[in-house]
Amino acid sequence: MAEFKLPRHSRIEKGREIDAADKGAKRKKKFSxxxxxxxxxxxxxxxTYEIDLDKCGPMVLDALIYIKNEIDSxxxxxxSCREGICGSxxxxxxxxxxxxxxxxxxxxKKTQVRITPLPHMNVVKDxxxxxxxLIAQYNSIEPWLKTDSPAPTRERLQSAEDADHLNGEDGHxxxxxxxxxxxxxxxxxxxxxxxxxxGPATLxxxxxxxxxxxxxxxxxRLDQLEDPFxxxxxxxxxxxxxxxxxxxxxxxxxxxxxxxxxxxx
Amino acid sequence: MSGSSKKIQRPLSPHLQVYKPxxxxxxxxxxxxxxxAMAVGILVVVWMLVAAASGEQAYNVFLHYVGSKVGxxxxxxxxxxxxxxxxxxxxxxxxxxxxxFKLQNAFRAGYVVLLSTVVLTGLLWWTxxxxxxx
Numbered sequence: 429m430a431e432f433k434l435p436r437h438s439r440i441e442k443g444r445e446i447d448a449a450d451k452g453a454k455r456k457k458k459f460s461x462x463x464x465x466x467x468x469x470x471x472x473x474x475x476t477y478e479i480d481l482d483k484c485g486p487m488v489l490d491a492l493i494y495i496k497n498e499i500d501s502x503x504x505x506x507x508s509c510r511e512g513i514c515g516s517x518x519x520x521x522x523x524x525x526x527x528x529x530x531x532x533x534x535x536x537k538k539t540q541v542r543i544t545p546l547p548h549m550n551v552v553k554d555x556x557x558x559x560x561x562l563i564a565q566y567n568s569i570e571p572w573l574k575t576d577s578p579a580p581t582r583e584r585l586q587s588a589e590d591a592d593h594l595n596g597e598d599g600h601x602x603x604x605x606x607x608x609x610x611x612x613x614x615x616x617x618x619x620x621x622x623x624x625x626x627g628p629a630t631l632x633x634x635x636x637x638x639x640x641x642x643x644x645x646x647x648x649r650l651d652q653l654e655d656p657f658x659x660x661x662x663x664x665x666x667x668x669x670x671x672x673x674x675x676x677x678x679x680x681x682x683x684x685x686x687x688x689x690x691x692x693x
Numbered sequence: 694m695s696g697s698s699k700k701i702q703r704p705l706s707p708h709l710q711v712y713k714p715x716x717x718x719x720x721x722x723x724x725x726x727x728x729x730a731m732a733v734g735i736l737v738v739v740w741m742l743v744a745a746a747s748g749e750q751a752y753n754v755f756l757h758y759v760g761s762k763v764g765x766x767x768x769x770x771x772x773x774x775x776x777x778x779x780x781x782x783x784x785x786x787x788x789x790x791x792x793x794f795k796l797q798n799a800f801r802a803g804y805v806v807l808l809s810t811v812v813l814t815g816l817l818w819w820t821x822x823x824x825x826x827x
Contacts, residue, residue, distance in 0.1 A: 471704070547711065550704075616718060677795075687789075
């Protein structure tokens, strides 16, 4: 049964308010950030930092870096490439999951930008969620090329049409996934069943290998997913596609897997 | 730090508490809620059949309760639930066939479902409206 309320030790308390903007600042904005420190016994809290937008870059990640560098060095978050290709800075910004580095601050019209970790995850610290379970599920689909036929003397070739299954005709196919897990953690079904449901990110990658014409383990891969929970906890809610920061379509990939399940019988 | 025997109890990050209601998720939970409402409503249908089989007196009792103000409001609610669940069920059939996965189309079909719920419910109640009975 789904647990709709947060456990007692996870309830969010009111935090500190820090006004770090100059009096004369023209463009001020508040950032309300989820904080939790594993070294204390305290509940999580929301700390609010008011900053001068003229002093930092245009993206939410720029604001986070500004806050960490100039105001409070204890604010903890993952980031690396700052251009939407590494997937490290995935978090919930203003109520939906996205990458902090590609989310413009001005997209948030409210006076306050609320930032929390990816939803329904165990928190390591502040905005850093524990992704071990997500990665383990991803590994369980064996995301590599599996073949029985002997290796050719050169690469295994593929036609442009066959490659479209992976890259998408519009360039938004499953191969474009950066494993930021914005989609999996936006899915209510994954919130309630993450112990057994694979979630949209992993299922889209499963389809990436199922639809690969060079892969020879399609039947085996489908067998592994033929399960009331692993695949069929997807109820086509489509929060995944709605939130993907790369514009990919996990819901469509999952739909294709379901179609293959029916047609192979 | 982790040398102590005390196990760290990691908090669960907020989910429903922070996630903005989406067109996608709201229509989905409505589908489940209307389905549940109809599962309850089927008991009224059973009551009607049992009452009809038991004779005129029992059926009149059924009519009395169902025709009351509360009964009519409930009937109206069940009719909305029925038409929403049916329309959205058809949207699900399209998904099962592999259509409507483009986000734009999923949204459009969602609005069509809402419109058809209003139109079909309106049509039903218009046909049973007392002013309409000659």
